[in-house]
Amino acid sequence: MGGDGTLDRLKRKGRIVVVGASLAGLRAAETLRDKGFAGSLTLVGDEPYEPYDRPPLSKGVLLGKASADRTALPRLRNVDAKWRLGVAATGLDMGARRVRLADGDEVPYDRLLIATGVRARPWPHEGEGALDGVIVLRTRDDSAALSRMLAAGPRRVLVIGAGFTGSEIASACRERGHHVTVAERAAAPLVGALGGVVGAVAAELQREHGVDLRTGVMVTALDGDAAGRVRSAQLSDGSSVRADVVIVSLGATRNTEWLYGSGLGAGPRGIACDAGCRAFDIRGIVTDDIYAAGDVARCPHPLFGYQFLTLEHWGNAVAQAEIAAHNMLSESVDRVPHMEVPSFWSSQFGINIKSVGVPSMGTEILITQGSLESRRFVGVYGYQGRVIGAVGFDSARWLPFYQEQIEAAAPFPPEFSTVDRRTDGQRPVDADFPDPSVPTHGPTVTLSGYAPDDRRMTFVPAH
Amino acid sequence: MTLSLLHQILDYSNRSNPYPLYEELRKTPVYREDGGPYVVSTYYEIRSLFHDPRISSDTRNRTGSAADPLGGDSHEEAALPPSFLKLDPPEHDRLRRMTNRPFGPPHSPHRVDGMRPELREIITGLIDGISDPSRFDLVEEVSYPFPVTVICRLLGVPREDEARFHVWADTLAASLDPDPDADSADRGKVANEARMQLGMYLAGLIEERRKNPGDDMLSQLATAKGEDGPMTTMELLSTAALLLIAGHETTVNLITNGMLTLLRHPDVLKRLRREPGLAVPLVEELLRYEPPVQLVPQRTTLAEIEIRGVTIPKGSPVWLVLAAGNRDPQRFKDPDRFDPDRPDVQHLGLGSGIHSCFGAPLARLETQFALSELARRLEKPRLIEDPPPYRQNAVLRGPRQLHIACDGIRP
Amino acid sequence: MVRIAVDLNRCQGYAQCAFLAPETFAMHGEEALLYNPEVDEAHREKLLQAAAACPVQAILVDAVDVPAKAVSGGR
Numbered sequence: 001m002g003g004d005g006t007l008d009r010l011k012r013k014g015r016i017v018v019v020g021a022s023l024a025g026l027r028a029a030e031t032l033r034d035k036g037f038a039g040s041l042t043l044v045g046d047e048p049y050e051p052y053d054r055p056p057l058s059k060g061v062l063l064g065k066a067s068a069d070r071t072a073l074p075r076l077r078n079v080d081a082k083w084r085l086g087v088a089a090t091g092l093d094m095g096a097r098r099v100r101l102a103d104g105d106e107v108p109y110d111r112l113l114i115a116t117g118v119r120a121r122p123w124p125h126e127g128e129g130a131l132d133g134v135i136v137l138r139t140r141d142d143s144a145a146l147s148r149m150l151a152a153g154p155r156r157v158l159v160i161g162a163g164f165t166g167s168e169i170a171s172a173c174r175e176r177g178h179h180v181t182v183a184e185r186a187a188a189p190l191v192g193a194l195g196g197v198v199g200a201v202a203a204e205l206q207r208e209h210g211v212d213l214r215t216g217v218m219v220t221a222l223d224g225d226a227a228g229r230v231r232s233a234q235l236s237d238g239s240s241v242r243a244d245v246v247i248v249s250l251g252a253t254r255n256t257e258w259l260y261g262s263g264l265g266a267g268p269r270g271i272a273c274d275a276g277c278r279a280f281d282i283r284g285i286v287t288d289d290i291y292a293a294g295d296v297a298r299c300p301h302p303l304f305g306y307q308f309l310t311l312e313h314w315g316n317a318v319a320q321a322e323i324a325a326h327n328m329l330s331e332s333v334d335r336v337p338h339m340e341v342p343s344f345w346s347s348q349f350g351i352n353i354k355s356v357g358v359p360s361m362g363t364e365i366l367i368t369q370g371s372l373e374s375r376r377f378v379g380v381y382g383y384q385g386r387v388i389g390a391v392g393f394d395s396a397r398w399l400p401f402y403q404e405q406i407e408a409a410a411p412f413p414p415e416f417s418t419v420d421r422r423t424d425g426q427r428p429v430d431a432d433f434p435d436p437s438v439p440t441h442g443p444t445v446t447l448s449g450y451a452p453d454d455r456r457m458t459f460v461p462a463h
Numbered sequence: 464m465t466l467s468l469l470h471q472i473l474d475y476s477n478r479s480n481p482y483p484l485y486e487e488l489r490k491t492p493v494y495r496e497d498g499g500p501y502v503v504s505t506y507y508e509i510r511s512l513f514h515d516p517r518i519s520s521d522t523r524n525r526t527g528s529a530a531d532p533l534g535g536d537s538h539e540e541a542a543l544p545p546s547f548l549k550l551d552p553p554e555h556d557r558l559r560r561m562t563n564r565p566f567g568p569p570h571s572p573h574r575v576d577g578m579r580p581e582l583r584e585i586i587t588g589l590i591d592g593i594s595d596p597s598r599f600d601l602v603e604e605v606s607y608p609f610p611v612t613v614i615c616r617l618l619g620v621p622r623e624d625e626a627r628f629h630v631w632a633d634t635l636a637a638s639l640d641p642d643p644d645a646d647s648a649d650r651g652k653v654a655n656e657a658r659m660q661l662g663m664y665l666a667g668l669i670e671e672r673r674k675n676p677g678d679d680m681l682s683q684l685a686t687a688k689g690e691d692g693p694m695t696t697m698e699l700l701s702t703a704a705l706l707l708i709a710g711h712e713t714t715v716n717l718i719t720n721g722m723l724t725l726l727r728h729p730d731v732l733k734r735l736r737r738e739p740g741l742a743v744p745l746v747e748e749l750l751r752y753e754p755p756v757q758l759v760p761q762r763t764t765l766a767e768i769e770i771r772g773v774t775i776p777k778g779s780p781v782w783l784v785l786a787a788g789n790r791d792p793q794r795f796k797d798p799d800r801f802d803p804d805r806p807d808v809q810h811l812g813l814g815s816g817i818h819s820c821f822g823a824p825l826a827r828l829e830t831q832f833a834l835s836e837l838a839r840r841l842e843k844p845r846l847i848e849d850p851p852p853y854r855q856n857a858v859l860r861g862p863r864q865l866h867i868a869c870d871g872i873r874p
Numbered sequence: 875m876v877r878i879a880v881d882l883n884r885c886q887g888y889a890q891c892a893f894l895a896p897e898t899f900a901m902h903g904e905e906a907l908l909y910n911p912e913v914d915e916a917h918r919e920k921l922l923q924a925a926a927a928c929p930v931q932a933i934l935v936d937a938v939d940v941p942a943k944a945v946s947g948g949r
Contacts, residue, residue: 053879055882056909056911060909060911063908065909066912067912070910071912072877074876074879074934074935074936074937075937075938076934076937314882315881318881345883345885347903347906350904350906351906352887352905369516374553394887394904395905396885397817397819397887398516398817401511401514401516404511415766416517416765416766416767417765418517419517419518419551420553567889568892568896568901569892569901569904572892572893576893576894740919740922743922743923743927809929809931813929823888823927824890824893824894827923
């Protein structure tokens with residue numbers, strides 16, 4: 001090992017603190033130990049549970065295939081860490097290198113990894129959101145509570161917001177035989193992530209499976225009964241829906257408030273970091289001892305013109321955790337950048353939806369394989385004459401090819417023929433994304449410009 | 464006369480150890496000799512091509528028969544329509560989905576798992592029945608009868624008809640080989656004849672199963688009422704022929720190659736005897752080290768594509784040499800070493816992408832059962848002949864016989 | 875209990891796991907995978923078969939047994 005021995009000392013007896021004890025936090029801890037970190041390791045998590053996996057919460061758990069309190073993540077190795085669970089971090093003193101905890105404790109660090117992720121955006125009217133039967137779905141407690149509500153046999157379930165999570169919940173509820181209404185402000189489900197062309201397929205899927213899908217509407221109010229139980233929802237088209245379970249699925253908010261005032265470049269859009277996951281301070285200068293990973297990190301991506309990207313993706317959490325851990329313990333020349341092509345999956349109504357790249361950056365779409373009508377297809381997104389993303393419905397085995405196309409900045413529209421090219425695939429059409437100035441629910445990929453600073457903008461759904 | 468590299472690979476005299484030739488081949492990742500097919504032999508390139516929608520499995524997309532002087536296989540289509548192995552989506556997807564319905568998840572999730580007791584019973588019976596432990600042919604007594612009995616039960620084909628379809632299956636398997644020395648047209652005729660006979664045999668069976676359906680796959684395929692509707696009779700015949708041949712000609716090699724490899728690695732054999740669970744990673748490593756399908760010779764480009772600086776024109780035949788990719792040092796450390804503890808064995812042995820091996824779970828279980836039981840029960844097994852005599856086939860490569868001597872059979 | 879997670883980014887729906895360990899893995903439609911993240915010890919052998927057979931090595935299995943007390947709550 002080169003350098004002046006600082007790194008060696010860090011490895012032998014340094015103190016590393018990981019704030020956020022979910023997927024990214026755990027994988028980072030494991031990677032640190034894998035790379036020979038022998039010092040003290042502390043994991044701080046606001047939930048009282050050891051790290052658990054979230055994807056099953058909106059799929060397998062609601063279908064009864066798994067239990068909400070039994071989705072703990074497997075341990076790939078021993079991490080020999082001090083766990084501070086059930087206690088949130090409330091502040092950061094960058095100068096003194098200390099993290100303040102909700103119980104008043106302060107934890108000193110030599111290196112800090114922030115992986116505090118996101119939380120579900122709550123219903124904007126506090127009183128209505130507090131009605132019995134109104135719930136968001138993000139944590140294992142949420143999932144357990146929702147499972148209980150569904151087990152009680154509600155007369156109708158209302159899902160507000162048809163992003164991926166909302167659509168998955170609607171799918172599971174239909175499979176369990178519940179009556180389901182979905183209210184979505186956009187013209188179709190999934191439009192924020194995949195655009196209107198694919199969104200139209202998602203809408204058909206929902207309706208075919210018996211979902212009462214209302215698009216182009218907003219929920220304006222939730223009404224409760226005398227006992228404080230939700231009873232109905234008012235929609236912007238003047239109609240109302242009677243429902244005894246209401247799931248608010250309006251996307252996520254990044255857990256960065258605890259960093260405000262610390263001097264770290266953290267805001268509502270996440271924590272700005274460099275391609276090596278090192279966090280910027282508010283002056284736009286990169287720190288050398290603070291790293292960020294997972295849903296909370298905003299990293300410039302070389303494949304997308306170095307725009308800052310925030311990805312609410314499982315694979316991204318793992319990749320960034322490993323990179324942050326590696327870079328923490330490396331001399332500058334040995335550090336590695338985060339270059340993985342974003343990838344995402346969802347399963348709903350019996351269809352496996354996968355995407356690679358950033359479809360939402362695309363302006364046009366070409367169905368290169370299969371057909372929209374058959375619900376088995378690959379759609380390729382183009383942006384300024386190159387391939388920027390792709391989506392597959394039950395076509396996962398073809399996506400590695402499109403990932404290579406994205407990595408190679410291959411020209412769009414693709415000039416080659418493929419197997420299973422149909423009439424849909426003759427020429428590209430407008431991908432039909434909503435106006436980018438109108439925020440959509442849970443796009444899962446957020447592009448946030450080229451500057452590391454983050455205006456303190458807040459997104460208030462127009463409800 | 465020196466043979467060209469491809470001819471050497473196909474030449475029978477190199478059958479027992481083609482790996483040095485594959486190493487030579489990998490030096491030119493996209494290799495071509497005088498107007499022949501484009502031969503891809505490196506791991507990452509093969510893996511990419513398996514997922515590349517510009518590559519067709521339907522050889523009817525080749526431009527002109529002259530494009531493949533090393534022997535095409537376009538004649539076989541005459542007797543029966545192509546099976547899903549040689550079709551592209553959407554036809555491939557529809558037929559494979561329908562075939563999977565009575566075989567695997569989502570519709571039949573317990574079929575293969577439920578065969579475990581039966582597999583154990585069959586392999587036990589075969590090892591019990593070894594005629595003379597002091598000298599026996601593993602192929603004849605175990606590796607061949609095991610998967611054949613299994614595929615017959617699964618499909619609902621009477622085991623006693625084996626002698627009849629064995630010949631057809633062998634002929635058809637041989638026709639997969641791009642053999643430059645045989646008269647192509649002649650071979651085509653023979654294969655076509657075998658396909659016709661096998662088709663007629665299966666047609667009779669299917670007719671019977673339609674009247675008296677059982678729990679077997681043929682019955683269920685013949686009476687299917689899924690969302691895709693029923694297969695046509697011709698599709699059903701092609702599919703049944705494919706399953707019967709594939710069940711016949713591949714696992715036998717995997718098991719024989721496995722025992723041969725174990726006998727050449729006595730330390731591993733010893734470990735397997737103590738630790739039957741080792742069979743699980745061992746079979747994956749075996750699929751890398753000695754894959755039963757050495758190369759896939761029937762892909763065709765639908766567009767001009769560029770790989771590693773080589774431009775392959777539209778309509779060209781492409782061969783994917785799985786066995787060479789499996790030993791690519793760019794992907795696998797110390798690739799010529801057989802190491803059942805190897806981490807991260809993502810071999811190409813069962814293909815990848817939409818055409819990945821249909822019977823993979825069954826092949827895995829059969830080979831795991833066979834090798835762990837052979838290791839446990841054979842006392843001091845030794846190879847009588849090394850290398851053993853090989854079958855002619857270069858694509859479905861494996862020993863024709865594997866003579867083993869042992870001191871006895873443990874109960 | 876054995877804990878598992880499947881990296882569904884890697885998963886391409888080859889269904890080897892659902893063939894070999896149907897107690898734990900199930901296909902939901904043609905390509906989507908559902909699984910139980912906590913597997914009974916009795917199914918460990920089949921689980922390991924499924925994990926080894928995964929063509930994209932997407933199944934993550936507990937490598938260490940973490941005793942519950944190793945994880946303590948805040949004060």
